[in-house]
Amino acid sequence: MTIKLKDSSLLKTQAFVDGQWVDADSGETFAVTNPATGEHLANVASVGAAETRRAIAAGERAMTAWKALPPKTRCDLLENWYQLIIENTEDLALIMTTEQGKTLAESRGEVGYGASFIKWFAEEGKRIYGDIIPGASDRRGVVVKQPIGVVAAITPWNFPNAMITRKAGPALAVGCAVVLKPAAETPLSALALVELANRAGLPAGLFSVLPGMDAPAIGGEMTSNPTVKKVTFTGSTPVGKLLMKQCADTVKRTSMELGGNAPVIIFDDADLDLAVTGAVAAKYRNSGQTCICANRLLVQEGIYDSFVEKFAAAVNEFRIGNGLEGTTTHGPVITEKAAAEIHAKVQSAVAEGATVVTGGQPGEQGGCFYQPTILTDVNDSMRVFREEIFGPVAPVFKFSTEAEAIAMANDTEFGLAAYFYTESMGRSWRVAEAIDYGMVGVNETAISSEVIPFGGVKESGQGREGSKYGLDDYLETKYICIGGLNR
16 A cells, blocks of 8 residues: 655655664564554664664764754754644645544644644753752852753554654754654554654754564664663553663653543533543543543443433434544554454453443454444453553443542553543542542643643653753753852
8 A cells, every 4th residue: 555645755664773774783573563554665664772772872972963953953954844844744644644543633643743743842951940058158059951962762552653753752852863663553653754864954863763563672772782872661550560671770750641541531510522532532542542541431420321321312423433534533453463462351341240331342443443332330340441552442430429429530550641521619629639640631631732741640651741840850050169259
């Protein structure tokens, strides 16, 4: 299959190392396919440790001049990149939908969302302020912030554009170099982004992209190479823990955006229609494949039946299919393996007494599709309560009191995002402060943007992305004592 782009030169299949498009040293490639159709899209270079090592060395060289530039100069170059992303939205969206499966509308939205991080951090890079610490009359303490060094980034397939810009934006803005390994399922989006960065005038070596199937080789070089000072990762908690262990030997800074198990709590005083709309969006966006997707719907017993009825009516309006088709509301999941794992969780719940309200089966459209599903009669011993589903399955649990809802929400090792609906001002504050999550939406589930600090607590990770706080993970704080001021 050929992806029909306005600018065909955005479709790259080689790695980008030190400002050059290169094949893997081994000559190896891997196939990228369309999850909606199974069609072959491209064979992409599959690099390993040697190419990663060269990219890291190139990043260190490029950083020397880059970090010395005035912040405004870096800002202007990043603004160029932002403009090119916006100008090529349609092509970037088409690449994303074709390799990842989400609808074109969602892909266009992600391109704009991803671009917003480049623009935001381009400006924030001019605001890296320090301090002067008063002391004795003959000295002053000065605090300055400096780029941490070469940054290694590992990004997932579910947001193959925005998860890159959310990391590369702040790193580049403060003066770091970036070496990126994109997900093997969705490398084409990453390669198109770095092509635009190159056109924007970013210096050779400053931003390298390393597609490849040998994740242990690429990741192992990133975590062991002493030139890399920071590793940033978005993905599963088990992989994040492994990377943190590997980074310990060289005491690298890490930031981890890991798994979630987000609750949506709907109290009996909630605006029910608003809650249904929010829960539908939070659960089924990107076919349930986001780290902040609603994983558990907790509904107070007095409105439980009404909520399920309205929720099911909304879900039954979905149109499942190829994301390139204009009538499609929801596309496939990423792989047949993912679809099988989702079905196993549903079957496990049903075997333990859960009731399927709608869905509950693989989709008829192909091996990567799964029917949007609602489960009732579920309890906290089931896998659908304990484990992140990462698919279009909504288990709806019942609770009686506010205290019980808080306890259920907190009964997980994860703590990324949570949401709840209530009309009570007092309850808004009580519950928001009582639930153990890094982000909380009150009467709202669309909580993410470039201006907010995105991140979790507990085993959902460490560090924050976006907002003014997003710069901190890429900066070192240096104290300078200036003495002899009385001479």
